[in-house]
Amino acid sequence: MNKILIVDDEKDMRWLLSNFLKEDGYTIDEAEDCGHALNFLKKDSPPDLILLDLRMPGEMDGIDLLKEIKTILPEIQVIILTAYGNIGSAVEAIKLGAYDYLTKPFENERLRLTIKRALESQKLTQEVLQLKIELMKELDLESIMGTSLEIKKLFEQVSKVASTHFTVLIEGESGTGKEIVAQAIHRTSLRGNAPFVAVDCGAIPDTLIESELFGYEKGAFTGADREKKGQFELADHGTIFLDEIGNLPYHVQNKLLRMVQERQILKLGGKHAFPIDVRIIVSTNIPLLKLVEKEKFRSDLYYRLNEFKIELPPLRGRKEDIPFLAKEFIEEGNFELKKNVKGLQKDSLAMLIQHHWPGNVRELKNVIKRAVLLAEDVIEPSHLIFDNGVPAPLPVSLEEEITEDMSLKEVAKMAEKRAIERAIVKSTGNKSKASKILHIDYKTLLSKIKEYHIRYGTDYMERIP
Secondary structure, three states: OOEEEEEOOOHHHHHHHHHHHHHOOOEEEEEOOHHHHHHHHOOOOOOOEEEEEOOOOOOOOHHHHHHHHHHHOOOOEEEEEEEHHHHHHHHHHHHOOOOEEEEEOOOHHHHHHHHHHHHHHHHHHHHHHHHHHHHHHHOOOHHHHOOOHHHHHHHHHHHHHHOOOOOEEEEOOOOOOHHHHHHHHHHOOOOOOOOEEEEEOOOOOHHHHHHHHHEEOOOOOOOOOOOEEOHHHHOOOOEEEEEOHHHOOHHHHHHHHHHHHHOEEOOEOOOOOEEOOOEEEEEEOOOHHHHHHOOOOOHHHHHHHOOEEEEOOOHHHOHHHHHHHHHHHHHHHHHHHOOOOOOEOHHHHHHHHHOOOOOHHHHHHHHHHHHHHHOOOOEOHHHOOOOOOOOOOOOHHHHHHOOOOOOHHHHHHHHHHHHHHHHHHHOOOOHHHHHHHHOOOHHHHHHHHHHOOOOOOHHHHHOOO
Protein backbone atom coordinates (compact mmCIF):
# COMPACT_ATOMS: atom_id res chain seq x y z
CA MET A 1 0.00 0.00 0.00
CA ASN A 2 1.56 3.31 -1.13
CA LYS A 3 1.94 6.18 1.33
CA ILE A 4 1.27 9.78 0.25
CA LEU A 5 2.26 12.92 2.14
CA ILE A 6 0.10 16.01 1.56
CA VAL A 7 1.98 19.27 2.22
CA ASP A 8 -0.38 22.26 2.16
CA ASP A 9 -0.99 25.11 4.60
CA GLU A 10 -4.75 25.09 3.84
CA LYS A 11 -6.51 22.73 6.25
CA ASP A 12 -9.56 22.34 4.01
CA MET A 13 -7.42 21.36 1.03
CA ARG A 14 -5.59 18.74 3.09
CA TRP A 15 -8.93 17.36 4.28
CA LEU A 16 -10.37 17.11 0.76
CA LEU A 17 -7.27 15.46 -0.68
CA SER A 18 -6.91 13.11 2.26
CA ASN A 19 -10.46 11.78 2.06
CA PHE A 20 -10.37 11.43 -1.71
CA LEU A 21 -7.09 9.50 -1.71
CA LYS A 22 -8.02 7.25 1.21
CA GLU A 23 -10.95 6.03 -0.90
CA ASP A 24 -8.37 4.87 -3.48
CA GLY A 25 -6.59 2.83 -0.80
CA TYR A 26 -3.61 5.11 -0.10
CA THR A 27 -2.16 5.70 3.38
CA ILE A 28 -2.14 9.46 4.01
CA ASP A 29 0.04 11.75 6.13
CA GLU A 30 -0.46 15.52 6.35
CA ALA A 31 1.93 18.41 6.94
CA GLU A 32 0.90 22.05 7.31
CA ASP A 33 4.36 23.49 6.56
CA CYS A 34 7.81 22.51 5.29
CA GLY A 35 9.22 21.86 8.75
CA HIS A 36 6.61 19.22 9.53
CA ALA A 37 7.10 17.71 6.09
CA LEU A 38 10.83 17.24 6.72
CA ASN A 39 10.02 15.31 9.90
CA PHE A 40 8.10 12.75 7.85
CA LEU A 41 11.13 12.30 5.56
CA LYS A 42 13.29 11.31 8.54
CA LYS A 43 11.00 8.46 9.62
CA ASP A 44 11.83 4.80 9.03
CA SER A 45 9.06 4.51 6.42
CA PRO A 46 9.00 7.78 4.42
CA PRO A 47 6.25 8.48 1.86
CA ASP A 48 6.33 7.10 -1.65
CA LEU A 49 4.85 10.28 -3.13
CA ILE A 50 4.37 13.89 -1.99
CA LEU A 51 1.67 16.36 -3.03
CA LEU A 52 3.36 19.71 -2.48
CA ASP A 53 1.84 23.18 -2.51
CA LEU A 54 4.39 25.76 -3.70
CA ARG A 55 3.08 28.66 -1.62
CA MET A 56 3.93 27.78 1.97
CA PRO A 57 4.30 29.93 5.11
CA GLY A 58 7.56 30.10 7.06
CA GLU A 59 11.22 30.41 6.08
CA MET A 60 11.00 27.60 3.49
CA ASP A 61 8.67 27.61 0.52
CA GLY A 62 7.74 24.69 -1.72
CA ILE A 63 10.78 25.11 -3.98
CA ASP A 64 13.14 25.02 -0.99
CA LEU A 65 11.43 21.90 0.33
CA LEU A 66 11.63 20.22 -3.07
CA LYS A 67 15.40 20.77 -3.13
CA GLU A 68 15.68 19.18 0.31
CA ILE A 69 13.55 16.21 -0.73
CA LYS A 70 15.67 15.57 -3.81
CA THR A 71 18.82 15.74 -1.68
CA ILE A 72 17.63 13.52 1.18
CA LEU A 73 15.43 10.99 -0.69
CA PRO A 74 15.70 11.59 -4.45
CA GLU A 75 13.60 8.51 -5.27
CA ILE A 76 10.40 10.07 -3.82
CA GLN A 77 8.03 11.35 -6.51
CA VAL A 78 6.74 14.91 -6.01
CA ILE A 79 3.64 16.38 -7.66
CA ILE A 80 3.33 20.15 -7.39
CA LEU A 81 0.00 21.81 -6.55
CA THR A 82 -0.11 25.45 -7.59
CA ALA A 83 -2.41 28.34 -8.45
CA TYR A 84 -2.64 29.32 -12.12
CA GLY A 85 -0.58 32.46 -11.55
CA ASN A 86 2.41 30.44 -10.29
CA ILE A 87 2.91 28.20 -13.31
CA GLY A 88 6.39 29.67 -13.82
CA SER A 89 7.44 28.39 -10.41
CA ALA A 90 5.88 25.02 -11.17
CA VAL A 91 7.97 24.72 -14.34
CA GLU A 92 11.06 25.55 -12.27
CA ALA A 93 10.06 22.75 -9.89
CA ILE A 94 9.92 20.29 -12.79
CA LYS A 95 13.51 21.22 -13.68
CA LEU A 96 14.48 20.53 -10.07
CA GLY A 97 13.07 17.01 -10.22
CA ALA A 98 9.32 17.21 -9.56
CA TYR A 99 7.33 14.64 -11.53
CA ASP A 100 4.48 16.94 -12.66
CA TYR A 101 2.29 19.86 -11.55
CA LEU A 102 -1.44 20.48 -11.28
CA THR A 103 -3.10 23.89 -11.17
CA LYS A 104 -5.81 24.53 -8.62
CA PRO A 105 -8.67 23.78 -8.91
CA PHE A 106 -7.98 20.42 -10.55
CA GLU A 107 -10.19 17.49 -11.53
CA ASN A 108 -10.11 14.44 -9.27
CA GLU A 109 -9.59 12.10 -12.21
CA ARG A 110 -6.63 14.16 -13.40
CA LEU A 111 -5.08 13.93 -9.94
CA ARG A 112 -5.77 10.19 -9.71
CA LEU A 113 -4.16 9.54 -13.12
CA THR A 114 -1.12 11.73 -12.36
CA ILE A 115 -0.50 9.91 -9.05
CA LYS A 116 -0.85 6.53 -10.75
CA ARG A 117 1.66 7.45 -13.46
CA ALA A 118 4.10 8.92 -10.92
CA LEU A 119 4.07 5.74 -8.83
CA GLU A 120 4.49 3.58 -11.96
CA SER A 121 7.45 5.74 -12.95
CA GLN A 122 8.91 5.32 -9.48
CA LYS A 123 8.54 1.53 -9.70
CA LEU A 124 10.25 1.50 -13.09
CA THR A 125 13.08 3.63 -11.72
CA GLN A 126 13.55 1.22 -8.80
CA GLU A 127 13.66 -1.73 -11.20
CA VAL A 128 16.29 0.03 -13.31
CA LEU A 129 18.28 0.76 -10.15
CA GLN A 130 18.10 -2.90 -9.14
CA LEU A 131 19.42 -3.88 -12.56
CA LYS A 132 22.25 -1.40 -12.05
CA ILE A 133 23.04 -2.97 -8.70
CA GLU A 134 23.10 -6.42 -10.29
CA LEU A 135 25.44 -5.07 -12.96
CA MET A 136 27.61 -3.63 -10.19
CA LYS A 137 27.93 -7.11 -8.72
CA GLU A 138 29.20 -8.43 -12.03
CA LEU A 139 31.42 -5.45 -12.83
CA ASP A 140 32.44 -4.45 -9.32
CA LEU A 141 35.54 -2.57 -8.20
CA GLU A 142 37.02 -5.76 -6.78
CA SER A 143 37.41 -7.07 -10.34
CA ILE A 144 39.45 -3.97 -11.18
CA MET A 145 41.19 -2.79 -8.01
CA GLY A 146 41.61 -5.84 -5.76
CA THR A 147 39.97 -7.83 -3.00
CA SER A 148 41.32 -6.21 0.18
CA LEU A 149 39.11 -5.04 3.04
CA GLU A 150 39.78 -1.44 1.99
CA ILE A 151 38.46 -2.08 -1.53
CA LYS A 152 35.41 -3.90 -0.14
CA LYS A 153 34.61 -0.82 1.96
CA LEU A 154 35.13 1.37 -1.12
CA PHE A 155 32.73 -0.84 -3.10
CA GLU A 156 30.07 -0.37 -0.39
CA GLN A 157 30.47 3.42 -0.51
CA VAL A 158 30.14 3.49 -4.30
CA SER A 159 27.06 1.25 -4.15
CA LYS A 160 25.34 3.56 -1.67
CA VAL A 161 26.10 6.90 -3.32
CA ALA A 162 25.66 5.88 -6.97
CA SER A 163 21.84 5.94 -6.86
CA THR A 164 21.68 9.41 -5.26
CA HIS A 165 22.14 12.86 -6.77
CA PHE A 166 24.93 13.70 -4.32
CA THR A 167 27.96 15.60 -5.52
CA VAL A 168 30.94 13.36 -4.71
CA LEU A 169 34.44 14.40 -3.62
CA ILE A 170 37.12 11.74 -4.18
CA GLU A 171 40.42 12.28 -2.36
CA GLY A 172 43.53 10.16 -2.78
CA GLU A 173 47.16 10.19 -3.84
CA SER A 174 48.08 10.24 -7.50
CA GLY A 175 47.72 6.85 -9.11
CA THR A 176 45.17 5.40 -6.67
CA GLY A 177 42.38 5.10 -9.25
CA LYS A 178 40.17 8.15 -8.67
CA GLU A 179 38.80 8.21 -12.22
CA ILE A 180 38.04 4.46 -12.05
CA VAL A 181 35.90 5.12 -8.97
CA ALA A 182 34.18 8.09 -10.64
CA GLN A 183 33.35 5.92 -13.66
CA ALA A 184 31.98 3.19 -11.37
CA ILE A 185 29.68 5.71 -9.66
CA HIS A 186 28.42 6.97 -13.02
CA ARG A 187 28.06 3.53 -14.61
CA THR A 188 25.89 2.21 -11.78
CA SER A 189 23.77 5.35 -11.38
CA LEU A 190 20.50 6.17 -13.14
CA ARG A 191 22.61 8.32 -15.49
CA GLY A 192 24.70 5.33 -16.55
CA ASN A 193 23.59 5.47 -20.20
CA ALA A 194 24.22 9.23 -20.46
CA PRO A 195 27.61 10.89 -21.13
CA PHE A 196 30.55 10.66 -18.72
CA VAL A 197 32.84 13.63 -19.35
CA ALA A 198 36.25 13.77 -17.63
CA VAL A 199 38.15 17.05 -17.37
CA ASP A 200 41.72 17.30 -16.05
CA CYS A 201 41.69 20.71 -14.38
CA GLY A 202 45.46 20.66 -14.00
CA ALA A 203 46.15 20.12 -17.70
CA ILE A 204 44.22 23.12 -19.07
CA PRO A 205 45.84 26.60 -18.99
CA ASP A 206 44.20 29.10 -16.64
CA THR A 207 43.31 31.34 -19.58
CA LEU A 208 41.31 28.57 -21.27
CA ILE A 209 39.71 26.66 -18.39
CA GLU A 210 36.60 28.86 -18.15
CA SER A 211 35.73 28.57 -21.84
CA GLU A 212 36.57 24.84 -21.76
CA LEU A 213 34.15 24.18 -18.91
CA PHE A 214 31.31 26.55 -19.77
CA GLY A 215 31.75 27.16 -23.52
CA TYR A 216 31.56 30.49 -25.33
CA GLU A 217 29.36 32.45 -27.72
CA LYS A 218 30.38 33.52 -31.17
CA GLY A 219 32.34 36.78 -30.92
CA ALA A 220 33.08 36.36 -27.18
CA PHE A 221 36.76 37.07 -27.87
CA THR A 222 39.15 37.43 -30.78
CA GLY A 223 39.10 34.19 -32.77
CA ALA A 224 35.74 33.03 -31.44
CA ASP A 225 34.21 32.70 -34.91
CA ARG A 226 31.58 30.20 -33.82
CA GLU A 227 29.71 29.07 -30.74
CA LYS A 228 31.33 26.29 -28.69
CA LYS A 229 29.72 23.96 -26.16
CA GLY A 230 31.55 23.61 -22.86
CA GLN A 231 32.22 20.34 -21.03
CA PHE A 232 29.25 20.92 -18.70
CA GLU A 233 26.89 21.22 -21.65
CA LEU A 234 28.39 18.11 -23.27
CA ALA A 235 27.74 16.21 -20.02
CA ASP A 236 24.07 17.30 -19.82
CA HIS A 237 21.89 14.56 -18.25
CA GLY A 238 25.08 12.64 -17.43
CA THR A 239 28.11 13.06 -15.18
CA ILE A 240 31.05 15.43 -15.30
CA PHE A 241 34.26 14.41 -13.53
CA LEU A 242 36.52 17.32 -12.57
CA ASP A 243 39.90 15.74 -11.87
CA GLU A 244 42.35 17.69 -9.66
CA ILE A 245 39.73 20.30 -8.81
CA GLY A 246 42.23 22.10 -6.57
CA ASN A 247 43.96 23.50 -9.67
CA LEU A 248 40.94 25.62 -10.67
CA PRO A 249 41.75 29.36 -10.71
CA TYR A 250 39.85 31.38 -8.12
CA HIS A 251 37.70 33.25 -10.65
CA VAL A 252 36.58 29.95 -12.19
CA GLN A 253 35.79 28.63 -8.69
CA ASN A 254 33.37 31.57 -8.34
CA LYS A 255 31.58 30.65 -11.55
CA LEU A 256 31.50 26.95 -10.62
CA LEU A 257 29.95 27.82 -7.25
CA ARG A 258 27.15 29.73 -8.97
CA MET A 259 26.57 26.84 -11.36
CA VAL A 260 26.37 24.32 -8.48
CA GLN A 261 23.93 26.55 -6.59
CA GLU A 262 21.66 27.49 -9.48
CA ARG A 263 22.17 24.51 -11.82
CA GLN A 264 22.54 26.94 -14.69
CA ILE A 265 25.53 27.87 -16.83
CA LEU A 266 26.46 31.10 -18.55
CA LYS A 267 28.73 30.82 -21.55
CA LEU A 268 31.67 33.17 -21.97
CA GLY A 269 30.26 36.19 -23.77
CA GLY A 270 26.70 35.02 -23.15
CA LYS A 271 23.88 37.21 -21.84
CA HIS A 272 21.46 34.58 -20.56
CA ALA A 273 22.10 31.54 -18.39
CA PHE A 274 20.38 28.26 -19.23
CA PRO A 275 19.58 25.21 -17.07
CA ILE A 276 21.83 22.18 -17.00
CA ASP A 277 21.17 18.73 -15.52
CA VAL A 278 24.50 17.17 -14.64
CA ARG A 279 25.94 15.21 -11.74
CA ILE A 280 29.29 16.49 -10.50
CA ILE A 281 32.13 14.29 -9.23
CA VAL A 282 35.42 15.95 -8.32
CA SER A 283 38.79 14.61 -7.24
CA THR A 284 42.01 15.88 -5.71
CA ASN A 285 45.35 14.45 -4.59
CA ILE A 286 45.67 17.20 -1.97
CA PRO A 287 42.87 17.31 0.64
CA LEU A 288 40.66 20.25 -0.33
CA LEU A 289 40.30 21.33 3.28
CA LYS A 290 44.05 22.03 3.37
CA LEU A 291 43.68 24.24 0.29
CA VAL A 292 40.76 26.00 2.00
CA GLU A 293 42.91 26.65 5.06
CA LYS A 294 45.61 28.13 2.81
CA GLU A 295 42.92 30.29 1.12
CA LYS A 296 43.60 28.67 -2.25
CA PHE A 297 40.13 27.18 -2.50
CA ARG A 298 36.75 28.71 -1.66
CA SER A 299 35.29 27.30 1.55
CA ASP A 300 31.69 27.72 0.34
CA LEU A 301 32.50 25.79 -2.86
CA TYR A 302 34.22 23.08 -0.79
CA TYR A 303 31.12 22.49 1.30
CA ARG A 304 28.94 22.41 -1.83
CA LEU A 305 31.17 19.77 -3.42
CA ASN A 306 31.67 17.72 -0.26
CA GLU A 307 28.17 16.24 -0.05
CA PHE A 308 29.77 12.78 0.03
CA LYS A 309 33.49 12.10 0.39
CA ILE A 310 35.37 8.98 -0.68
CA GLU A 311 38.99 8.58 0.43
CA LEU A 312 41.06 6.16 -1.65
CA PRO A 313 43.74 4.20 0.25
CA PRO A 314 47.30 4.20 -1.12
CA LEU A 315 48.66 0.91 -2.44
CA ARG A 316 51.11 0.62 0.46
CA GLY A 317 48.08 0.48 2.77
CA ARG A 318 46.53 -2.51 0.96
CA LYS A 319 49.48 -4.62 -0.15
CA GLU A 320 47.37 -7.78 -0.18
CA ASP A 321 46.00 -6.45 -3.50
CA ILE A 322 49.45 -6.47 -5.14
CA PRO A 323 49.40 -10.16 -6.30
CA PHE A 324 45.97 -9.66 -7.88
CA LEU A 325 46.91 -6.37 -9.57
CA ALA A 326 50.25 -7.74 -10.78
CA LYS A 327 48.46 -10.67 -12.42
CA GLU A 328 46.03 -8.30 -14.16
CA PHE A 329 48.85 -6.06 -15.41
CA ILE A 330 50.85 -9.06 -16.66
CA GLU A 331 47.84 -10.12 -18.73
CA GLU A 332 47.48 -6.57 -20.09
CA GLY A 333 51.19 -6.44 -20.91
CA ASN A 334 51.07 -9.80 -22.68
CA PHE A 335 48.16 -8.64 -24.83
CA GLU A 336 49.73 -5.28 -25.66
CA LEU A 337 53.25 -6.60 -26.31
CA LYS A 338 52.12 -9.92 -27.87
CA LYS A 339 54.05 -11.95 -25.31
CA ASN A 340 53.31 -14.94 -23.08
CA VAL A 341 54.91 -14.18 -19.71
CA LYS A 342 53.48 -16.74 -17.28
CA GLY A 343 53.80 -14.80 -14.03
CA LEU A 344 56.12 -13.78 -11.20
CA GLN A 345 58.84 -15.69 -9.44
CA LYS A 346 58.07 -15.80 -5.73
CA ASP A 347 61.05 -13.67 -4.80
CA SER A 348 59.91 -11.12 -7.42
CA LEU A 349 56.54 -10.92 -5.69
CA ALA A 350 58.28 -10.43 -2.34
CA MET A 351 60.12 -7.45 -3.83
CA LEU A 352 56.82 -5.94 -5.00
CA ILE A 353 55.33 -6.38 -1.53
CA GLN A 354 58.32 -4.70 0.11
CA HIS A 355 58.34 -1.65 -2.18
CA HIS A 356 56.85 1.61 -0.84
CA TRP A 357 54.91 2.49 -4.06
CA PRO A 358 54.88 6.30 -3.97
CA GLY A 359 53.20 6.23 -7.40
CA ASN A 360 50.58 3.73 -6.21
CA VAL A 361 48.75 1.50 -8.71
CA ARG A 362 49.94 3.56 -11.68
CA GLU A 363 53.57 2.93 -10.68
CA LEU A 364 52.91 -0.80 -10.18
CA LYS A 365 51.39 -0.99 -13.65
CA ASN A 366 54.46 0.69 -15.17
CA VAL A 367 56.85 -1.62 -13.29
CA ILE A 368 54.97 -4.74 -14.41
CA LYS A 369 54.70 -3.65 -18.05
CA ARG A 370 58.45 -2.95 -18.16
CA ALA A 371 59.05 -6.36 -16.60
CA VAL A 372 56.83 -8.08 -19.18
CA LEU A 373 58.85 -6.39 -21.92
CA LEU A 374 62.12 -7.65 -20.43
CA ALA A 375 61.00 -11.15 -19.39
CA GLU A 376 60.80 -14.26 -21.56
CA ASP A 377 59.08 -16.89 -19.42
CA VAL A 378 58.52 -15.53 -15.90
CA ILE A 379 59.34 -12.19 -14.25
CA GLU A 380 62.60 -12.44 -12.33
CA PRO A 381 63.95 -9.91 -9.79
CA SER A 382 66.27 -8.39 -12.41
CA HIS A 383 63.23 -7.50 -14.55
CA LEU A 384 61.68 -5.30 -11.84
CA ILE A 385 63.00 -1.80 -12.38
CA PHE A 386 61.38 0.78 -10.12
CA ASP A 387 61.01 4.49 -10.77
CA ASN A 388 64.37 5.23 -9.13
CA GLY A 389 65.95 2.76 -11.55
CA VAL A 390 66.92 0.31 -8.82
CA PRO A 391 65.00 -2.77 -7.69
CA ALA A 392 64.20 -3.14 -4.01
CA PRO A 393 66.50 -5.62 -2.23
CA LEU A 394 64.96 -8.94 -1.23
CA PRO A 395 65.29 -9.71 2.50
CA VAL A 396 67.57 -12.73 2.84
CA SER A 397 65.53 -14.17 5.70
CA LEU A 398 62.38 -14.08 3.58
CA GLU A 399 64.10 -15.64 0.58
CA GLU A 400 65.27 -18.51 2.74
CA GLU A 401 61.75 -19.10 4.03
CA ILE A 402 60.12 -19.30 0.58
CA THR A 403 59.52 -22.85 -0.60
CA GLU A 404 58.54 -24.12 -4.03
CA ASP A 405 55.11 -25.34 -2.90
CA MET A 406 54.00 -21.95 -1.48
CA SER A 407 51.30 -19.97 -3.31
CA LEU A 408 51.76 -16.34 -4.36
CA LYS A 409 49.21 -15.29 -1.74
CA GLU A 410 51.18 -17.06 0.99
CA VAL A 411 54.39 -15.35 -0.14
CA ALA A 412 52.67 -11.96 -0.14
CA LYS A 413 51.40 -12.44 3.40
CA MET A 414 54.79 -13.64 4.58
CA ALA A 415 56.52 -10.61 3.07
CA GLU A 416 54.05 -8.24 4.65
CA LYS A 417 54.44 -9.92 8.05
CA ARG A 418 58.24 -9.67 7.85
CA ALA A 419 58.03 -5.99 6.91
CA ILE A 420 55.86 -5.30 9.95
CA GLU A 421 58.17 -7.28 12.23
CA ARG A 422 61.22 -5.35 11.03
CA ALA A 423 59.46 -2.01 11.45
CA ILE A 424 58.60 -2.98 15.03
CA VAL A 425 62.24 -3.89 15.66
CA LYS A 426 63.43 -0.60 14.14
CA SER A 427 61.01 1.34 16.32
CA THR A 428 61.97 -0.71 19.42
CA GLY A 429 58.39 -1.83 19.84
CA ASN A 430 56.76 1.60 19.41
CA LYS A 431 53.76 0.80 17.20
CA SER A 432 53.10 4.46 16.40
CA LYS A 433 56.63 4.84 15.01
CA ALA A 434 56.33 1.52 13.22
CA SER A 435 53.18 2.68 11.43
CA LYS A 436 55.05 5.77 10.21
CA ILE A 437 57.96 3.65 8.99
CA LEU A 438 55.52 1.47 7.04
CA HIS A 439 53.51 4.49 5.84
CA ILE A 440 50.23 2.99 7.04
CA ASP A 441 47.79 4.30 9.61
CA TYR A 442 47.92 3.12 13.22
CA LYS A 443 44.62 1.19 13.11
CA THR A 444 45.73 -0.73 10.03
CA LEU A 445 48.98 -1.72 11.77
CA LEU A 446 47.09 -2.99 14.84
CA SER A 447 44.79 -4.98 12.56
CA LYS A 448 47.78 -6.55 10.75
CA ILE A 449 49.54 -7.38 14.04
CA LYS A 450 46.42 -9.19 15.19
CA GLU A 451 45.93 -10.93 11.82
CA TYR A 452 49.51 -12.26 11.72
CA HIS A 453 49.74 -12.97 15.47
CA ILE A 454 52.85 -10.81 15.70
CA ARG A 455 54.48 -10.55 19.11
CA TYR A 456 56.68 -7.59 19.93
CA GLY A 457 58.25 -8.29 23.31
CA THR A 458 62.01 -7.69 23.72
CA ASP A 459 62.96 -11.37 23.63
CA TYR A 460 61.00 -11.99 20.47
CA MET A 461 62.32 -8.89 18.67
CA GLU A 462 65.90 -9.98 19.25
CA ARG A 463 65.21 -13.15 17.24
CA ILE A 464 63.90 -11.27 14.18
CA PRO A 465 66.66 -11.23 11.52
